Amino acid sequence: MAPKNRKADSVSSAEQQRMQMADVARLAGVSTSTVSRALSGSPLVNDETRHRISELARSLGYTVNISAQNLRLKQNRTVAVVVPYDGKTRQHLSDPFFLSMLGSIADSLTDRGFDMLLSRVDSEQLYSASQAFDTGRAIGIILIGQWRHHDQLNQMAARKVPIVVWGAQLPQQLYVTIGSDNVSGGFMATDHLVNIGRKDIAFFGDIQLPEVAQRYEGYCRALSKHGIRVNPQLVVPASFLETGGSQAVSELQHRQVRFDALFACSDLLATTAINFLREQKISVPQDVAVVGFDDIELARYFHPPLTTIRQPIQIAGQALVEALLAVIEGKRSTPGLLTAELIVRSTA
Amino acid sequence: MAPKNRKADSVSSAEQQRMQMADVARLAGVSTSTVSRALSGSPLVNDETRHRISELARSLGYTVNISAQNLRLKQNRTVAVVVPYDGKTRQHLSDPFFLSMLGSIADSLTDRGFDMLLSRVDSEQLYSASQAFDTGRAIGIILIGQWRHHDQLNQMAARKVPIVVWGAQLPQQLYVTIGSDNVSGGFMATDHLVNIGRKDIAFFGDIQLPEVAQRYEGYCRALSKHGIRVNPQLVVPASFLETGGSQAVSELQHRQVRFDALFACSDLLATTAINFLREQKISVPQDVAVVGFDDIELARYFHPPLTTIRQPIQIAGQALVEALLAVIEGKRSTPGLLTAELIVRSTA
DNA sequence: CTGAAAGCGCTAACAC
DNA sequence: GTGTTAGCGCTTTCAG
Numbered sequence: 211m212a213p214k215n216r217k218a219d220s221v222s223s224a225e226q227q228r229m230q231m232a233d234v235a236r237l238a239g240v241s242t243s244t245v246s247r248a249l250s251g252s253p254l255v256n257d258e259t260r261h262r263i264s265e266l267a268r269s270l271g272y273t274v275n276i277s278a279q280n281l282r283l284k285q286n287r288t289v290a291v292v293v294p295y296d297g298k299t300r301q302h303l304s305d306p307f308f309l310s311m312l313g314s315i316a317d318s319l320t321d322r323g324f325d326m327l328l329s330r331v332d333s334e335q336l337y338s339a340s341q342a343f344d345t346g347r348a349i350g351i352i353l354i355g356q357w358r359h360h361d362q363l364n365q366m367a368a369r370k371v372p373i374v375v376w377g378a379q380l381p382q383q384l385y386v387t388i389g390s391d392n393v394s395g396g397f398m399a400t401d402h403l404v405n406i407g408r409k410d411i412a413f414f415g416d417i418q419l420p421e422v423a424q425r426y427e428g429y430c431r432a433l434s435k436h437g438i439r440v441n442p443q444l445v446v447p448a449s450f451l452e453t454g455g456s457q458a459v460s461e462l463q464h465r466q467v468r469f470d471a472l473f474a475c476s477d478l479l480a481t482t483a484i485n486f487l488r489e490q491k492i493s494v495p496q497d498v499a500v501v502g503f504d505d506i507e508l509a510r511y512f513h514p515p516l517t518t519i520r521q522p523i524q525i526a527g528q529a530l531v532e533a534l535l536a537v538i539e540g541k542r543s544t545p546g547l548l549t550a551e552l553i554v555r556s557t558a
Numbered sequence: 559m560a561p562k563n564r565k566a567d568s569v570s571s572a573e574q575q576r577m578q579m580a581d582v583a584r585l586a587g588v589s590t591s592t593v594s595r596a597l598s599g600s601p602l603v604n605d606e607t608r609h610r611i612s613e614l615a616r617s618l619g620y621t622v623n624i625s626a627q628n629l630r631l632k633q634n635r636t637v638a639v640v641v642p643y644d645g646k647t648r649q650h651l652s653d654p655f656f657l658s659m660l661g662s663i664a665d666s667l668t669d670r671g672f673d674m675l676l677s678r679v680d681s682e683q684l685y686s687a688s689q690a691f692d693t694g695r696a697i698g699i700i701l702i703g704q705w706r707h708h709d710q711l712n713q714m715a716a717r718k719v720p721i722v723v724w725g726a727q728l729p730q731q732l733y734v735t736i737g738s739d740n741v742s743g744g745f746m747a748t749d750h751l752v753n754i755g756r757k758d759i760a761f762f763g764d765i766q767l768p769e770v771a772q773r774y775e776g777y778c779r780a781l782s783k784h785g786i787r788v789n790p791q792l793v794v795p796a797s798f799l800e801t802g803g804s805q806a807v808s809e810l811q812h813r814q815v816r817f818d819a820l821f822a823c824s825d826l827l828a829t830t831a832i833n834f835l836r837e838q839k840i841s842v843p844q845d846v847a848v849v850g851f852d853d854i855e856l857a858r859y860f861h862p863p864l865t866t867i868r869q870p871i872q873i874a875g876q877a878l879v880e881a882l883l884a885v886i887e888g889k890r891s892t893p894g895l896l897t898a899e900l901i902v903r904s905t906a
Numbered sequence: 907c908t909g910a911a912a913g914c915g916c917t918a919a920c921a922c
Numbered sequence: 923g924t925g926t927t928a929g930c931g932c933t934t935t936c937a938g
Contacts, residue, residue, distance in 0.1 A: 228694075230915060241925045246917055256923060271717060276693035277625050278915035282930050288675075293664075302872065303661035306654065306855060313651035313660075316641075316676050325695075326676045327636075330668045345624040346576075346931090347673075369619060481859050507654060511829050513861020524650065578931060589909045594933055604907060626931035630914050694915085 229272045237270070238263050249274060288325040289534060290342035291315055291352045294333035299451065303330065305478065306506040307521075311354055311376065314527025322531065337362040340371045350374070350534045356387070358418050374534040376526065378420035379545045386537055388529045388546040392421050395519040395550035396428025399473045399501040402517070403558055404436045408471035408499050411438075414448040414458045414483065415475030422475050425503065429473060443467040448479055455482025470498060471558065477502040477509045477518055484512075484557065499558035505551075515555035522548050577620045585618070586611050597622060636673040637882060638690035639663055639700045642681035647799060651678065653826065654854040655869075659702055659724065662875025670879065685710040688719040698722070698882045704735070706766050722882040724874065726768035727893045734885055736877045736894040740769050743867040743898035744776025747821045747849040750865070751906055752784045756819035756847050759786075762796040762806045762831065763823030770823050773851065777821060791815040796827055803830025818846060819906065825850040825857045825866055832860075832905065847906035853899075863903035870896050 235242045240259065247255045248263035255263075267273075280286050293308055295301060303309070312328070319326045327348055331338050336359040342348040349372065356363060356377035366373055367385035375387045403411050413429050415422040430440050443465050448458035455474065462469060474480035480502030484494050494500055494514065502509060505520035529546045536543035583590045588607065595603045596611035603611075615621075628634050641656055643649060651657070660676070667674045675696055679686050684707040690696040697720065704711060704725035714721055715733035723735045751759050761777050763770040778788050791813050796806035803822065810817060822828035828850030832842050842848055842862065850857060853868035877894045884891035 232915080242915090243917075243926080244924060247924085250917085254923065259923080271692070273689070273692040275915055276695050278629055278694070278930090279917075280930095281625055281629055281914095281932090282916045282918090284930065302665050304658060304855070306657070309654070309657035309661055310652060313657055316678065317650050320678045325690075328664050328674045328676050330664065341621070342673075344619070344621040346626070347624050485859070507652075508856050508859055511833070511856055511860050513859075580931080590932080591909060591934080592907090595908085598933085602907065607907085623931055626914090627933075628914090629916090629930090630932045630934090632914065 229270055231272075231274070234263070234267050234270060234272050238266050286346070286349045287323060288327050288342075288348045289319055289350055289352060289531070290327040290329060290339075290348035291319075291354065292339040292342075293328070293330050293354050294336060294339075294357060295330050296449075296451075297332040297334045301451065305450065306508060307476065307478075307504045307523075308354060310506065310523050311526060314523050315352060315530055316527075317524075318527045318531040322535075324531075333357045334359070335362075337366060340366050340369070340373065343371050343373075350538050352376070352530050352534055356420055358420070360420065372534060372538045374530050374537060376530060378424050379547065380420055383545070386533050386543055386545055388526060388533055388548065389421065390519075390521040390526075390548050390550040392424035392550070393428040393431070395503060395521075396425035396473070397432045398428070398550070398552040399425075399503070399519050400429045400432035401435070402552055402554070403471040403473065403499055403501060404432060404438065406499060406558060408558075409438060410441070410444065410467075410469045410471065412444040412446065412462055412467075412469040412472040413475075414446050414455070414472060414479050416447045416449060417445070418447070425473075425475055441467070444469060448474070450476055450478065452478070452482065455479045455484070456486035459483050459486045471500070472498060473501050473503075475503050477504045477506045477512075477516060479503075480516055480518065480557070481508065481512055484516075495557050501558045505553055509553070509555070514557050517555045517558040518553050520551040520553050522551075577618055579620075579622065582611070582615050582618060582620050586614050634694070634697045635671060636675050636690075636696045637667055637698055637700060637879070638675040638677060638687075638696035639667075639702065640687040640690075641676070641678050641702050642684060642687075642705055643678050644797075644799075645680040645682045649799065653798065654856060655824065655826075655852045655871075656702060658854065658871050659874060662871050663700060663878060664875075666875045666879040670883075672879075681705045682707070683710075685714060688714050688717070688721065691719050691721075698886050700724070700878050700882055704768055706768070708768065720882060720886045722878050722885060724878060726772050727895065728768055731893070734881050734891055734893055736874060736881055736896065737769065738867075738869040738874075738896050738898040740772035740898070741776040741779070743851060743869075744773035744821070745780045746776070746898070746900040747773075747851070747867050748777045748780035749783070750900055750902065751819040751821065751847055751849060752780060752786065754847060754906060756906075757786060758789070758792065758815075758817045758819065760792040760794065760810055760815075760817040760820040761823075762794050762803070762820060762827050764795045764797060765793070766795070773821075773823055789815070792817060796822070798824055798826065800826070800830065803827045803832070804834035807831050807834045819848070820846060821849050821851075823851050825852045825854045825864060827851075828864055828866065828905070829856065829860055832864075843905050849906045853901055857901070857903070862905050865903045865906040866901050868899040868901050870899070 231242045235245045248260040351373040353375045356375050364384045377387050417423050446458040448454045502516050502518035505518045509516040509518045533543050579590045583593045596608040699721040701723045704723050712732045725735050765771050794806040796802045850864050850866035853866045857864040857866045881891050
């Protein structure tokens with residue numbers, strides 16, 4: 211979004227005069243109305259004239275100024291996609307899962323003839339995600355990740371900002387979310403670990419985040435199904451940063467708690483944890499079985515290939531776009547819960 | 559970009575009237591001029607009035623319509639980032655290298671207070687990459703990948719479209735490119751393979767693409783330095799698709815040519831090739847040493863960890879943005895050649 | 907200090 | 923069929 215100091219260093223059109231409709235009109239010896247009509251293929255204009263004008267425009271390299279057109283027509287085909295960043299670390303946009311999601315959304319939007327405006331906001335200021343809409347640049351917002359700011363999102367929805375969020379479905383929710391079935395995902399992961407004979411299953415993830423909380427719920431349910439008590443010592447609030455996995459394992463070791471498996475809430479977490487374990491000659495999956503979450507591309511190629519819960523990213527992108535368009539058209543679209551899937555590879 | 563049939567299914571602002579400056583003005587009992595001035599912090603307006611108006615605007619949730627403002631001010635802080643897709647396969651935007659690059663550019667743009675408009679074009683119609691600029695939506699274009707359409711890009715540059723391309727520097731080039739030093743990268747990869755005792759080094763990559771051609775040049779130079787003849791049988795025009803690696807290896811095997819190493823022009827190619835080799839019990843690096851290109855995140859976590867040539871993506875994003883801004887300001891910026899780096903891991 | 911009026915580039919009644 | 927005119931939401935001379 212435009213910064214506070216726009217005025218100061220704004221890029222003004224230092225460019226040499228760019229062609230306008232009036233120029234084309236003059237050159238064609240007609241009025242701008244005629245040019246406008248010709249270019250928009252109006253049946254009101256003579257075929258011959260239309261051809262002449264389109265040709266002229268083409269040869270001049272003239273294109274209608276979309277912004278002016280949009281202003282006049284009060285229309286817009288731009289959707290803003292907002293990716294929050296962690297305000298404290300202000301880390302780069304590099305998480306493969308988010309990037310894939312972006313790619314998927316970009317494709318869906320392109321297919322439907324929408325432009326995509328990408329912006330980033332501090333995860334603590336999610337409310338500013340609506341800026342692109344408030345300023346009239348976009349007709350709606352797709353927010354990737356709800357963090358812990360359910361309230362801010364609800365406020366935006368109450369303000370009638372057309373927004374769809376990738377995340378967990380929460381009680382009292384005024385905005386539409388699309389997300390994987392995290393509870394089921396967490397359940398499948400944990401259930402699988404128990405089924406292969408593991409009992410002391412660690413959980414890596416920040417339960418403050420709604421999606422993680424739901425995965426945790428699935429984790430608890432699976433344990434309880436098998437009559438295993440949840441051991442709080444085994445639950446580590448790992449972050450999604452690069453160092454998350456090793457830190458979490460260290461923490462676990464520091465707590466001196468025994469574990470023969472771990473369920474990590476992202477593949478990145480899982481892979482960094484595995485690498486850290488291997489550095490200590492702890493073998494995966496023999497000593498510690500691991501299940502990740504996301505099924506990013508890396509998971510398939512990792513060694514050993516990562517057992518994980520797949521989130522259907524391609525479907526997610528389409529669902530997000532569809533849901534947003536529905537919201538914009540005033541349809542009360544239901545929150546989407548996409549099926550997560552257990553992908554068994556070699557780490558569990 | 560907007561599709562041909564915009565009119566038909568265009569999303570018109572069905573939204574309930576959104577607040578305008580006139581509304582704020584009426585509510586504040588002043589003219590729109592005053593509101594405009596107050597909101598833009600003009601010293602011309604009374605402090606008290608300014609405060610009153612800003613407060614009112616805030617409480618009403620009013621924000622200036624940026625599009626209208628831009629039209630009036632003839633300014634714009636949007637940069638279009640264009641990612642070509644292969645027209646034949648129309649594959650999804652999923653290549654990790656491109657995605658990382660996108661992330662990096664998004665970050666640079668955000669840091670400088672620019673918005674990013676993401677679009678995709680058919681790689682055979684690269685000229686349409688300028689659309690966002692032609693229609694006045696963006697002040698410039700960053701194109702990721704030049705494919706084989708040097709000519710189209712030159713034409714755009716001749717038309718004074720502010721564009722910067724991620725790719726290879728070519729002779730007679732009118733547009734600015736930023737790219738890794740591909741020749742040096744190709745050289746380092748091949749040189750390394752020879753240095754560890756390999757002689758029959760296959761090359762995987764489509765030489766039609768300028769960047770690949772330069773890597774090939776480096777490959778040839780390294781071989782020649784060591785007095786090894788280039789064997790055309792070892793050169794396979796692999797595509798960057800998912801199946802590229804296995805297809806290329808098959809092709810090589812079909813040609814019945816001996817090879818004890820391979821230099822793949824992307825990590826994706828390298829990893830899929832390695833997996834295919836392993837399926838046939840050909841061990842890497844013992845039987846075949848492999849060097850990739852890009853150093854995507856996957857490379858580090860792959861098994862065995864991939865030896866590769868790193869392209870400095872974070873720097874690339876910054877360089878692209880800087881170069882584009884320079885072009886826009888009319889500065890004749892020199893093409894950027896970023897240092898590639900050999901990262902030795904386990905596959906060679 | 908504030909308001910009236912013109913105009914950014916375009917489209918759509920409404921005239922002719 | 924085509925031109926004239928008004929106006930999308932905003933900023934900025936120019937008067938007062």
